[in-house]
Amino acid sequence: MTLPTRFPPLLTFGAFPESIAHRLGQVFQLYDPDDLNVDPALHDRIEGIVTRSNYRIPQELLERLPNLGIIATNGVGYDGIPLAYTKSRGIVVTNTPDVLNKAVAELAIGLLLAILRHLPQADQFVRTGAWQTRPFPLGTTLAGKKIGMVGFGRIGKEIAKRFAPFDVDVAYFGRTQQQVEPVYFNDLKTLASYADVLIVCCPGGPDTYQIINADILRALGPAGVLVNISRGSVINEADLCKALGDGTILGAALDVFNEEPLADSPLRRLGNVVLAPHMGSATHETRMEMAELAIQNLTRYFTYGQAVTPVTG
Numbered sequence: 001m002t003l004p005t006r007f008p009p010l011l012t013f014g015a016f017p018e019s020i021a022h023r024l025g026q027v028f029q030l031y032d033p034d035d036l037n038v039d040p041a042l043h044d045r046i047e048g049i050v051t052r053s054n055y056r057i058p059q060e061l062l063e064r065l066p067n068l069g070i071i072a073t074n075g076v077g078y079d080g081i082p083l084a085y086t087k088s089r090g091i092v093v094t095n096t097p098d099v100l101n102k103a104v105a106e107l108a109i110g111l112l113l114a115i116l117r118h119l120p121q122a123d124q125f126v127r128t129g130a131w132q133t134r135p136f137p138l139g140t141t142l143a144g145k146k147i148g149m150v151g152f153g154r155i156g157k158e159i160a161k162r163f164a165p166f167d168v169d170v171a172y173f174g175r176t177q178q179q180v181e182p183v184y185f186n187d188l189k190t191l192a193s194y195a196d197v198l199i200v201c202c203p204g205g206p207d208t209y210q211i212i213n214a215d216i217l218r219a220l221g222p223a224g225v226l227v228n229i230s231r232g233s234v235i236n237e238a239d240l241c242k243a244l245g246d247g248t249i250l251g252a253a254l255d256v257f258n259e260e261p262l263a264d265s266p267l268r269r270l271g272n273v274v275l276a277p278h279m280g281s282a283t284h285e286t287r288m289e290m291a292e293l294a295i296q297n298l299t300r301y302f303t304y305g306q307a308v309t310p311v312t313g
């Protein structure tokens, strides 16, 4: 298939599922950073980067691309992009908000039920035949619990909508109070003391760096559960490991980590934690919608000089 000649070549940064890479390749000539070392002339030809929000793009790479005009990420977060530098160069940064809200919200609910009802352990209990020997341990009911949302943006609101049939009370902490039904807490520690469950769904970045620490975990308490579908940077992981190990909190379910992929972390050896590989938006439907929006951002920028969902932060 001959590619339209009107779009400049793109640099891909990060690994894409095959179906997404194929879709992007239908519209653009794609290169990866290694190609820059093979063909130095490529540096001047690259006018766009397409990436994923769970990758961190080094400024040094951007400095090698004098004609770079746009970075389009697949994902809502853009904390992995050096925004101060892109702004200084007038490089447009785009993300893919909204199209992933439902998938991420569904995973948050699934992770919460998984930790409350010990679902990973239950699967192993049956598979290994342990059921022949003893009853499975009791879990914790979700109904009647108090849910504290850390951050109440588009994803947080989708999560709260999904809690409606679960007979729980939802409250939230955030920078500002909103005209919404859930109760607002202007102090995170007070919310943690109130809640049985904390769900971390705020953006990553300097403003939320390690706001979940030993003090907050102590406030959540020994019957408390933490779910993180946001960014690993929001949690002090050493404090969390200690709190899980010494019973400061009951358990945690984590889709994101300080370092990804998670290496040889104590988290992998704790029995009261459910671990997932940063898969919040990882469904066929959602990832394709995200790719289509990233493609729209790029084609609109290259054609009209304006993107669909530019980052304004």
Ligand code: 8YV
Pocket: 052, 053, 054, 055, 074, 075, 076, 077, 078, 100, 278, 279, 280, 281
């Ligand atoms: C992306 C993410 O969804 O959207 C985000 O901010 O955290 C990521 O999970 C994913 O990398 C898209 O491929």
